[in-house]
Amino acid sequence: MEGNVIRAARYPFLPEAREFVSRHIDLSLESLDKTGSEAALKRAVERVKDALILKEVRVTPQHESNYVREMLSFPLAIILVSAISNEYIRRIYSLGESRGAYKRMLRENDETLLFIGERLGVRGIMDNNGFIKISIPTYLNLAYVFHEHRWKLVNRIVDKGYVWVSRTEYARLIQVEVNNYVYEKTLEPIPVTVVPQRLKEAMKTIIETWNKLEESKPSHAISEEAGENPPCISRILKRMEAGENTSHFERLVIATFMIAKGKDIEEIIELFSKQPDYKYNITKYQVEHLSGLRGGGKKYSVPSCRTILANGLCYPDEKCKGVKHPLGYGGRSIGGKPRVS
Ligand code: SF4
Numbered sequence: 400m401e402g403n404v405i406r407a408a409r410y411p412f413l414p415e416a417r418e419f420v421s422r423h424i425d426l427s428l429e430s431l432d433k434t435g436s437e438a439a440l441k442r443a444v445e446r447v448k449d450a451l452i453l454k455e456v457r458v459t460p461q462h463e464s465n466y467v468r469e470m471l472s473f474p475l476a477i478i479l480v481s482a483i484s485n486e487y488i489r490r491i492y493s494l495g496e497s498r499g500a501y502k503r504m505l506r507e508n509d510e511t512l513l514f515i516g517e518r519l520g521v522r523g524i525m526d527n528n529g530f531i532k533i534s535i536p537t538y539l540n541l542a543y544v545f546h547e548h549r550w551k552l553v554n555r556i557v558d559k560g561y562v563w564v565s566r567t568e569y570a571r572l573i574q575v576e577v578n579n580y581v582y583e584k585t586l587e588p589i590p591v592t593v594v595p596q597r598l599k600e601a602m603k604t605i606i607e608t609w610n611k612l613e614e615s616k617p618s619h620a621i622s623e624e625a626g627e628n629p630p631c632i633s634r635i636l637k638r639m640e641a642g643e644n645t646s647h648f649e650r651l652v653i654a655t656f657m658i659a660k661g662k663d664i665e666e667i668i669e670l671f672s673k674q675p676d677y678k679y680n681i682t683k684y685q686v687e688h689l690s691g692l693r694g695g696g697k698k699y700s701v702p703s704c705r706t707i708l709a710n711g712l713c714y715p716d717e718k719c720k721g722v723k724h725p726l727g728y729g730g731r732s733i734g735g736k737p738r739v740s
Pocket of ligand 1: 705708715716719
């Protein structure tokens with residue numbers, strides 16, 4: 400029993416944590432104005448602040464030992480994020496919870512890792528060498544967020560409807576599921592019309608932290624005009640247009656995005672022409688390589704929102720709500736069909 404409760408506190412998105420909370424704790428928001436919930440609310444604020452500042456929600460053995468507070472703090476954090484209704488905070492919080500969970504999962508034994516996957520609908524079966532097979536649909540639903548070639552189904556060992564992954568890769572796939580789960584939860588409206596005072600105070604603390612972080616970020620003086628492109632893309636394009644030196648990842652995002660939008664290779668090369676290290680032939684080679692015209696015909700995919708966020712380049716606006724991929728911005732589907740994850 401003790402072990403199970405600790406595990407539920409360590410992974411509070413597991414169904415057993417939810418069951419524990421609904422069985423033992425009054426989670427009605429009205430109860431927040433009664434005594435007894437301060438500690439859980441404080442910890443909920445800490446969860447969100449961890450995500451904002453460290454991009455990872457830490458759960459220490461001390462947190463776990465106070466398991467009731469720990470389990471309760473998770474739904475409270477979701478309520479806080481949902482009530483703040485800021486797209487960036489939603490996304491960074493989901494990423495923070497999933498990243499923390501990933502690191503903890505890597506330290507688990509095989510049995511626990513498989514158990515967590517099973518409970519989250521990412522069922523895996525391990526062989527004697529420690530490799531794990533998962534069904535192709537499950538794999539595809541999660542691996543689409545990774546743009547590296549090794550995640551493409553054609554580059555995997557596939558056997559009788561299953562894909563083989565390493566232990567670490569399995570934990571990465573579960574991380575995606577956790578990220579999606581937390582994000583979806585934060586999209587749900589909070590179940591009250593009048594927000595309790597304590598919740599308002601907790602929200603204020605989080606917003607203040609976020610404002611401070613925003614102020615400390617270098618400004619790229621981007622005007623927020625509405626456009627066809629998602630804000631992440633517009634920002635990079637404006638920096639390129641201004642002749643600022645962009646990172647390798649930013650260039651990859653722009654090139655793959657423009658390729659996916661069907662832009663002409665020469666048009667794409669032109670976008671890079673103001674880069675301080677611009678050389679036409681090298682840029683042409685790289686763009687053609689990304690588009691699959693060179694190097695074995697492999698076309699690179701556009702990084703997912705999650706990856707762009709993890710690289711600090713996500714600046715969501717209202718049209719980003721629920722979007723998991725820049726190509727899905729503004730309600731467009733990717734590859735002609737809506738993404739599930
Ligand atoms: S499209 Fe995705 S990555 Fe780009 S700004 Fe919107 S949410 Fe962020």
